[in-house]
Amino acid sequence: MNDDYAISIENVGKTYRSRDGREHPVLKGLDFRVRPGEFVSIVGQSGSGKTTLLKTISGLQEPTEGRILVKGRPISEGVEDIAMVFQAPVLLPWRNNLDNVLLPLEFRGTRNEQSRDYARELLEMVGLGDKAKRYSYELSGGMQQRVAICRALVSRPDLLLMDEPFGALDAMTRDSMNFEIQRIWRTTGCSVLFVTHSISEAVWLGDRVVVVGDKPGRIVADVTIDLPRPRDTTHRFSPEFSGYVTEIEAHIGVTAGIS
Ligand SMILES: Nc1ncnc2c1ncn2[C@@H]1O[C@H](COP(=O)(O)OP(=O)(O)OP(=O)(O)O)[C@@H](O)[C@H]1O
Ligand SMILES: [Mg+2]
Incomplete structure (x- = not known):
């Protein structure tokens, strides 16, 4: 049932039209679901459409294909349960x-x-x-x-969308913000979609890591991160952690044509 999910992204596509009338497909056939309380990290090459995806989920813009349901209801009926954090505060x-x-x-x-x-x-x-x-x-x-x-x-909010929220921070502050966000997420129980360029951040925080490939943006992998919670720094040095990072790097490398 769709209403068992915090959010259902169903076959979503987004095409921008430039001023000269040409069409630019940015997202194509995205299809995934987020369970209530789940933390889903999203990684992918620059320009693969991650921000476009979050803007479309938040209702800032409409998908050109497919539909997005929040707890079983189309987002067009109201998006009060969703909040977004951008890279700059x-x-x-x-x-x-x-x-x-x-x-x-x-x-x-x-x-x-x-x-x-x-x-x-x-x-x-x-x-x-x-x-x-x-x-x-x-x-x-x-x-x-x-x-x-x-x-x-x-x-x-039931669903928190975060678009590279720690991208502008130095490495040490970013580490402490990772702990902070894990704690906030565990305290509030909201579902999170978290876009990041850092694969280790994505693995450390996520229940799953969704890898978006480019031209047009589509899901090339959806990896379940089976590490215990709450996570601390020791998890970053475990062989399981490194295994996930290597696996996701390979998915991103393949889509970029670097085998
Ligand atoms: N409003 C818009 N009109 C036309 N094209 C757009 C618009 N917004 C984004 N694009 C194009 O869509 C593609 C995806 O952009 P988007 O910002 O979603 O990528 P991204 O994955 O978030 O990249 P980054 O990791 O660099 O933030 C890019 O080619 C971009 O030029
Ligand atoms: Mg972006």
């Missing part, structure tokens, strides 16, 4: 961090005392409880991205 500099987190609820007209408490709770959860009244320019890049994650979580 894009916080409003004239609002303090708490007010940035509350922004989506203001747009919906549902901001109230309870939501304020919840926003504070989220900031506590990501270690920024003392920064609620500070402004984004007073925070490091990693801290700003944590505020952006709180902003996505404040509407209690």
Whole structure:
């Protein structure tokens, strides 16, 4: 049954049309499902259509073929259960961090005392409880991205879409954000679709890693990561972990024509 899934991507295709009228197929025949509470990583070559896929799932744009169901309902009926985190945090500099987190609820007209408490709770959860009244320019890049994650979580989404959320961070901050996101995911129980260029990040975080091939974007592999949870740094040095990384590298290499 479709409504057993957090999201069903059914034979989805997306074609962009350029100004000269030419068609550019970017996604073709994508078909996969995400179970409630599942963490699915997505990797693939630059330009393979990963951002296009997330934008299409979030309802920012429509698929040209196929359909997307959220808990069995077409996304066209409303996408309130979905939130997205982009590579850049894009916080409003004239609002303090708490007010940035509350922004989506203001747009919906549902901001109230309870939501304020919840926003504070989220900031506590990501270690920024003392920064609620500070402004984004007073925070490091990693801290700003944590505020952006709180902003996505404040509407209690069932599905969190993340498009290279840690791409702009240095390696050490990125490692600690990996732990952070694992903890947030386990605490909130939401399903996550997580796009990354880092194969080891994808394996370490994911229940599955979906590999998107390019021209046009399609799924070339869907690898179940059978590593125990919660995961810590020791898992990164296990032979099983290296095996998954090598397997996924091979899938990406094949699609890029590097055998
Ligand atoms: N609005 C648009 N109009 C036309 N073409 C687009 C549009 N958005 C993306 N594309 C094209 O679609 C293809 C896929 O782009 P997309 O941004 O989804 O790739 P990606 O996998 O996210 O890449 P990256 O890893 O570099 O972020 C690219 O060839 C891009 O030029
Ligand atoms: Mg992208």
